[in-house]
Amino acid sequence: MSLFSPRKAPSPSNVSEPAVNTPTSPKPASQNAAHPLDTVTGGAFSAPTSGERAARIREWLATDPSLEQMNEVFKELSHRDRGAAKPLKEKLDELKRQKSQEQMSVEWAQKAQGLIDQSRLNLADALAWQRDAARAGAPLSREPLAALRQRLAERVKAIEDLQHQVQVEREAAVLIAQRIEVLSTKPWRDAQQIAETLRGDVGQWQQQASALSQDPQWPSVDVKFPPMLDASRQQLQLVWEAFEAALAQAVAADADPQSPLPAVPVWADELRSARGQDVSAAAEKSPQDTQAQQEKRARVAAELEQALAVLERELAEGHGKATPKAAADVRGLLKSHGRLVPAALDARAQAALGQAGELEGWQRWRADQLREELVAKAEALLQAPEGQRLGGRKMQETLRSLRDQWKATDQGGQPNHALWKRFDEACTEAHKLVETWLVQVRQQAEAHKAQRLAIIEELNAWTLAHADSSDWKAQVRELHAFSERWREAGHLSEKAFAEIQPVWKNAMHKAHERLEGAQAESTARRKALIDEATALGAAPMLRIDVVKALQQRWQAEAHAVPLERKYEQKLWEAFRQPIDDAFARKSSEREKAATEVSAHDQRVLDASRALDAASASGDAQRIRAAMNELEMALAGQARAEPATTVAPRAAAAPQSTQEAEASPAVEVGSDAGSAPGSESSGADAPTEASSAEPAAALAKPVPPAAPPKKLVAVRGDDRPGMKKTEPAGRDGRRGDRPDGRRDGAPGRPDARGGRGDARGGPGGAPSWREEREPRGPRLGDAAFRAQRQAIESAQASLRKLAAQAHGEVLTQLMTAWQQRDAEQLPTAQALGARVNAANRTAWSTALSKPAAALSGETVLRLEMAAEVPTPAEHLSERRMLQLQLLTRRHAAAPADTWVEDVAAVLASNHDAGVERRLQNALKALLKR
Numbered sequence: 042m043s044l045f046s047p048r049k050a051p052s053p054s055n056v057s058e059p060a061v062n063t064p065t066s067p068k069p070a071s072q073n074a075a076h077p078l079d080t081v082t083g084g085a086f087s088a089p090t091s092g093e094r095a096a097r098i099r100e101w102l103a104t105d106p107s108l109e110q111m112n113e114v115f116k117e118l119s120h121r122d123r124g125a126a127k128p129l130k131e132k133l134d135e136l137k138r139q140k141s142q143e144q145m146s147v148e149w150a151q152k153a154q155g156l157i158d159q160s161r162l163n164l165a166d167a168l169a170w171q172r173d174a175a176r177a178g179a180p181l182s183r184e185p186l187a188a189l190r191q192r193l194a195e196r197v198k199a200i201e202d203l204q205h206q207v208q209v210e211r212e213a214a215v216l217i218a219q220r221i222e223v224l225s226t227k228p229w230r231d232a233q234q235i236a237e238t239l240r241g242d243v244g245q246w247q248q249q250a251s252a253l254s255q256d257p258q259w260p261s262v263d264v265k266f267p268p269m270l271d272a273s274r275q276q277l278q279l280v281w282e283a284f285e286a287a288l289a290q291a292v293a294a295d296a297d298p299q300s301p302l303p304a305v306p307v308w309a310d311e312l313r314s315a316r317g318q319d320v321s322a323a324a325e326k327s328p329q330d331t332q333a334q335q336e337k338r339a340r341v342a343a344e345l346e347q348a349l350a351v352l353e354r355e356l357a358e359g360h361g362k363a364t365p366k367a368a369a370d371v372r373g374l375l376k377s378h379g380r381l382v383p384a385a386l387d388a389r390a391q392a393a394l395g396q397a398g399e400l401e402g403w404q405r406w407r408a409d410q411l412r413e414e415l416v417a418k419a420e421a422l423l424q425a426p427e428g429q430r431l432g433g434r435k436m437q438e439t440l441r442s443l444r445d446q447w448k449a450t451d452q453g454g455q456p457n458h459a460l461w462k463r464f465d466e467a468c469t470e471a472h473k474l475v476e477t478w479l480v481q482v483r484q485q486a487e488a489h490k491a492q493r494l495a496i497i498e499e500l501n502a503w504t505l506a507h508a509d510s511s512d513w514k515a516q517v518r519e520l521h522a523f524s525e526r527w528r529e530a531g532h533l534s535e536k537a538f539a540e541i542q543p544v545w546k547n548a549m550h551k552a553h554e555r556l557e558g559a560q561a562e563s564t565a566r567r568k569a570l571i572d573e574a575t576a577l578g579a580a581p582m583l584r585i586d587v588v589k590a591l592q593q594r595w596q597a598e599a600h601a602v603p604l605e606r607k608y609e610q611k612l613w614e615a616f617r618q619p620i621d622d623a624f625a626r627k628s629s630e631r632e633k634a635a636t637e638v639s640a641h642d643q644r645v646l647d648a649s650r651a652l653d654a655a656s657a658s659g660d661a662q663r664i665r666a667a668m669n670e671l672e673m674a675l676a677g678q679a680r681a682e683p684a685t686t687v688a689p690r691a692a693a694a695p696q697s698t699q700e701a702e703a704s705p706a707v708e709v710g711s712d713a714g715s716a717p718g719s720e721s722s723g724a725d726a727p728t729e730a731s732s733a734e735p736a737a738a739l740a741k742p743v744p745p746a747a748p749p750k751k752l753v754a755v756r757g758d759d760r761p762g763m764k765k766t767e768p769a770g771r772d773g774r775r776g777d778r779p780d781g782r783r784d785g786a787p788g789r790p791d792a793r794g795g796r797g798d799a800r801g802g803p804g805g806a807p808s809w810r811e812e813r814e815p816r817g818p819r820l821g822d823a824a825f826r827a828q829r830q831a832i833e834s835a836q837a838s839l840r841k842l843a844a845q846a847h848g849e850v851l852t853q854l855m856t857a858w859q860q861r862d863a864e865q866l867p868t869a870q871a872l873g874a875r876v877n878a879a880n881r882t883a884w885s886t887a888l889s890k891p892a893a894a895l896s897g898e899t900v901l902r903l904e905m906a907a908e909v910p911t912p913a914e915h916l917s918e919r920r921m922l923q924l925q926l927l928t929r930r931h932a933a934a935p936a937d938t939w940v941e942d943v944a945a946v947l948a949s950n951h952d953a954g955v956e957r958r959l960q961n962a963l964k965a966l967l968k969r
Contacts, residue, residue, distance in 0.1 A: 076117070078113065078114055078117055081101075081106075081110065081114070082097060082098060082101045082114055083097045083100055083101050084097055085097040085098050085101065085114075085118065085125065086117075086118070086121070091122050091124050091125050094118075094122055094125035095124060095125040095127070095128060098114075098118070098125055098126070098128050098129055099128050101114075102128060102129065102132055108136065111129060111132065111133055111136075112133070114129060115129045115130060115133060145177065145178065145179045145180070146179060146180055146183065146185070146186050148179075149170070149174045149177070149179045149186060150185050150186055150189055152170060152174075153170055153186070153189035153190070153192075153193060154189065156170060156193060157189070157192055157193060157196065160260055160261075161260040161261050162196060162197075162200065162258075162261040163261075164197055164200060164201070164261075164263075167193050167196070167197050168197070168462075168465065170193065171190060171193070171466075172469045174186070175469075175470070175473075176473060176476070196258065196261075197462075199258045200258050200261045200262055201458045201459075203253065203256055203258050203259065203262055204262050204263060204266050204458075205458070206253055207253060207262070207266040207269060207270050208266075208269075210246065210249060210250055210253065210270060210273065211269055211270065211273045213246055214246060214273035214274070214276065214277045215273070217239070217242055217243060217246060217277055217280075217281075218276065218277055218280045218376070219376075220239065221239065221280050221281065221284045222280070222375075222376060222379055224239075224284070225284070225287070225305050225307065225308075225379065225380065226307055226379065226380070226387075227307070228307070228308070228311055229288065229291040229292075229295075229303070229305070229307075229308040229311060229312075232284075232288055232291075232308075233288060233291075233292065236284075236285075236288055239281070239284075240281075243277065243281050246277065247274070250270055250273070250274050253270065254267070254270070287303040287304055287305050287308065288303075290302070290303040290304075291303040291305070291308045291312065294312050295312060295315065298316050305380070306380050307380070334381075337378075337381055338381045338382075338383075341374065341378040341381045341382060342381075342382065342383060342386055344374055345371065345374045345375070345378075345382055345386060345390060346386065348367065348370040348371045348374055349371055349386075349389065349390055349393055351367045351370070352364070352367035352368055352370070352371050352393050352394075353393055355367050356393065368393075368394055371390055371393065371394060372394060374390075375387070375390060408450050408451075408457070409457055409460065411446075411450045412447065412450055412457055412460040412461075412464065413460060415443055415446055415447055415450070415464055416460055416463050416464045416467065418443060419440075419443055419464055419467035419468050419471065420463075420467045422436065422439065422440075422467070422471040423467065423470055423471055430474070431474075432478070433474065433475055433477070433478020433479065433481070433482070434478070436471060436472075436474050436475050436478070437475045437478075437479075440468050440471060440472060440475065443464075443468065444468065447461075447464060485531065485532075486532075486533060486534060486537065488531070489530055489531030489532060489533055490533060490537055490541065492530050492531060493527065493530045493531075493533070493541055493545070494541070496523065496526055496527055496530060496545075497541075497544055497545055497548050499523075500523050500548045500549065500552055501548055501551075503519065503523070503552065504548070504551050504552045507555075508555070511559075513556060513559055513560075513601065513602045513603060514600075514603050516556055517556065517603050520549075520552055520553065520556070523549070523552075524549075527545060559602050560602055560603075560604055562602075563598060563601070563602035563604065564604065564612070566598055567595070567598060567612050567616070568612075570591065570594060570595050570598070570616060571612065571615050571616045573591060574591060574616050574617075574619050574620055575619045577591065577619070577620065577623070578619030578620050578622055578623035579619070579623075580623075583623045583624070583627055588620055591620075592620075595613075595616055599613075639821065641674075641677060641818045641820070641824075642820055642821045642823070642824035643824075644674045645671070645674045645675060645820060645824040645827070645828050646823070646824050646827050646828075647674075648667070648670050648671040648673075648674040648675075648828070648831075649671060649824075649827040649828045649830070649831035650827075650831075651667050651670060651671075652664070652667040652668060652670070652671050652831040652832070652834070652835050653831050653834060654667075655667035655835070656831070656834045656835045656837075656838040659838065659842065661839060661842050664835050664838055664839055665839075667835065668832070668835055671828060671831065671832065674828075675820075675828065677818045846871070847964070847967065847968065850867045850871050850872060850873075850967070851960055851963055851964065851967075853865060853866070853867045853871075854866065854867060854872075854963070855956055855959075855960060857888060857947075858888065858946075858947050858951055858956070859951045859956070861888050861892070861951075862888070863885040863886075863888040863889050866881065866884060866885055866888065868881070869881045872967065873967045873968075875966065875967060876940070876967070880940045883940070883941070883944045884943060884944050884947055886944075887944040887945070887947040887948035888947050888948070890948055892948065892949055892950040893948050893949055894949065895945065895946060895948075895949030895950070895952075895955070896945070897915070897918060898922060899942045899945045899946055900915075900942075900946065900955055900958050900959065900962075901915065901918060901919050901922050902922070902935040902938065902939070902942050903935070903939055903942050903943065903946070903958070903959065903962040903966075904919065904958065904961075904962050905919065905922070905923070905935040905936075906934075906935040906936045906938075906939040906942070906962070906966060907939070907961070907962040907963070907964075907965040907966045908965065909961050909962055909964075909965055911958075912958070939962075939966055943959070943963070946959055
């Protein structure tokens with residue numbers, strides 16, 4: 042249905058029908074009808090805002106709806122409003138998690154029950170169940186896993202306690218045996234008194250040992266503990282039976298002197314003394330036995346002395362690990378041969394064993410301290426904040442280090458199972474982070490390996506696609522891009538990288554094979570070009586065209602096939618070196634030739650230096666004379682001919698400052714400095730014959746040019762700066778020809794006259810190209826630059842002198858007017874060519890008369906004649922005067938009457954404003 046289609050009104054049938062409240066009802070046909078699930082959810086679908094819909098969904102969820110209803114509502118509401126459906130989605134996700142946890146709980150409960158039901162429980166399996174269940178995410182804090190976990194923990198604790206009791210009973214058996222052995226060294230009557238107590242202790246130990254073996258958890262203890270308990274029972278039984286037999290024999294020997302003596306030496310000696318027998322005589326009765334006994338005593342004493350020395354050394358050095366073994370060796374010798382050991386050595390051994398026992402107790406205490414520190418470190422790994430926890434690799438290394446330290450601690454003392462349990466649980470919990478990190482590392486390694494394999498496949502495809510390509514530059518760029526991608530493809534383990542690296546190298550070698558061949562061929566061609574460049578540079582005459590062609594070939598080769606940057610630069614330097622040497626040799630030869638100045642260049646240089654000195658002096662006459670000398674030197678005329686050359690030029694030189702300013706500069710074009718060997722025709726280039734002509738021919742006077750035609754009429758243009766008094770001549774718009782014509786003039790193929798008329802042919806006038814004066818001999822570079830700079834400096838000096846003279850003349854004129862003194866009026870020569878003697882006389886007469894009134898039209902006419910701007914306050918008057926002059930017929934123009942207008946101004950009273958306007962006008966009028 043379109044959004045812009047008209048909405049239909051609900052039909053009466055639809056209005057009267059009640060809404061269906063079942064969640065499985067179909068969607069309404071009309072937009073105005075209520076949603077079928079709206080009544081189920083408490084109006085969540087008809088709520089106007091998203092917040093109200095979400096609130097009603099939460100209220101509906103508080104009523105514990107069924108899973109089918111929640112799925113149906115979420116399916117419909119998620120398409121309309123995802124924000125309102127978010128609480129419903131969270132509830133569904135929570136139910137899914139609970140369901141999965143329930144399934145997991147059942148699975149791990151079965152495993153735990155199986156472990157509990159076993160008659161023989163393996164402690165490693167019980168501890169692994171808790172670790173694996175926590176790692177899998179099983180709810181260990183919920184029932185039934187919580188109860189099963191407690192039962193397993195209790196059974197594990199019972200097994201560990203039983204194993205500990207076995208070790209305690211073993212030590213008790215050893216202590217009882219030691220008490221019995223000690224009684225064998227005391228009188229038999231003392232032993233008889235303690236025999237009943239010992240008999241009770243031995244019987245009690247036997248009962249406790251039997252109780253341990255009858256415990257329900259006995260099958261689950263470690264396999265090393267039952268043999269340990271049996272060995273202690275048998276050893277204690279043998280020692281006790283021997284003690285009882287010897288004591289009974291001693292009692293019988295004491296009652297009956299004929300009874301045999303017991304095997305205990307101390308008791309036998311005591312009974313002999315009681316019978317009144319000599320102990321030494323009894324010893325002498327069997328000398329052979331006494332000698333064997335003495336040898337045995339000496340051997341036992343030596344062995345005990347050696348073992349005791351080891352134990353004392355360990356005790357002195359404080360070694361904890363070797364001390365128990367040394368003490369066990371000494372204790373074993375005392376047990377086996379205690380009756381053969383001398384009393385002093387026995388006392389020394391008992392003292393050492395006492396110290397060893399204290400050291401073992403301290404060692405056990407110190408080991409427990411170290412274990413507690415390791416447990417605290419392991420538990421601190423999990424208590425650190427999220428942002429400060431160790432990373433995966435660091436956590437793995439830390440856990441490995443902690444476990445190694447625990448093993449080292451266990452080697453030096455008795456194990457502590459309670460601390461070990463805490464330590465193992467903390468390490469197992471912390472190892473979850475390591476396992477998560479290991480999973481990520483494996484995933485990243487697989488992704489990186491897949492990425493590298495994809496790059497190799499892409500490279501192989503690229504090699505096949507470019508099997509016939511010759512765009513080597515593009516191939517180098519693309520292969521470099523492949524190398525960069527391979528370098529940035531991510532980290533791999535050493536083993537995986539060692540497996541995949543040869544495959545990559547093989548693919549890259551195949552991709553570079555054609556390129557390397559092309560580079561080898563290009564290198565050979567470039568070396569051939571280097572040989573050609575070497576031969577060309579060694580030639581006596583360097584041909585520029587051949588050098589350019591060779592360089593173009595090198596550039597084409599370099600653009601076609603790229604090489605390695607350093608190697609290509611090395612080849613280019615080898616190619617460029619011989620050509621650079623040849624150019625350097627040519628430059629040195631040219632400089633050497635340039636230093637050899639010819640006689641003509643020397644004359645020009647001397648004349649240029651003289652002109653520079655004249656320009657520095659500030660004397661106009663001297664400057665003009667030096668310029669004439671330079672012109673003569675440029676023309677190749679000797680200094681010994683001044684009478685025929687210098688005089689005419691000096692006579693023709695202008696005398697006034699205005700003429701000096703308007704005099705043309707000596708033009709020395711590029712022809713004077715052109716390279717030798719250039720060709721010219723006619724009068725454009727002097728020949729050897731022309732240089733040898735007489736001086737009189739060179740000094741032949743040139744006929745004056747015809748004056749320009751008088752201006753008859755011009756187009757009206759009163760814009761400032763426009764010059765209307767000059768005829769249209771060689772101003773650049775008519776060309777450079779003397780006649781200024783651009784149409785069919787003589788010299789054009791379609792003109793009335795032939796080409797010979799313009800070129801000086803038969804019957805024709807001389808060509809305008811031949812009107813230039815002949816040039817002198819060609820100059821070297823140094824001479825050409827020196828004369829050009831000297832002429833430019835001289836012309837600037839003349840212009841400066843002319844400007845200074847012009848300013849001084851105007852100042853004198855204004856002073857004469859201000860003081861009305863005709864004597865101070867400048868001379869006619871100083872005023873310039875445009876003011877003759879009659880004009881000066883008229884100005885002098887005006888100054889001599891009394892001052893008269895001045896008409897404002899006079900100054901305006903002067904400004905119009907000089908074409909200078911008028912002050913703003915008089916601009917309207919000037920425009921009015923211009924209009925009046927246009928209506929006056931046969932009236933003289935302001936440019937024709939400016940002398941009379943100056944006289945009228947001088948005849949009036951002095952005024953500062955008029956003085957400024959008059960001075961501005963005369964600056965332009967006196968220069969023309």
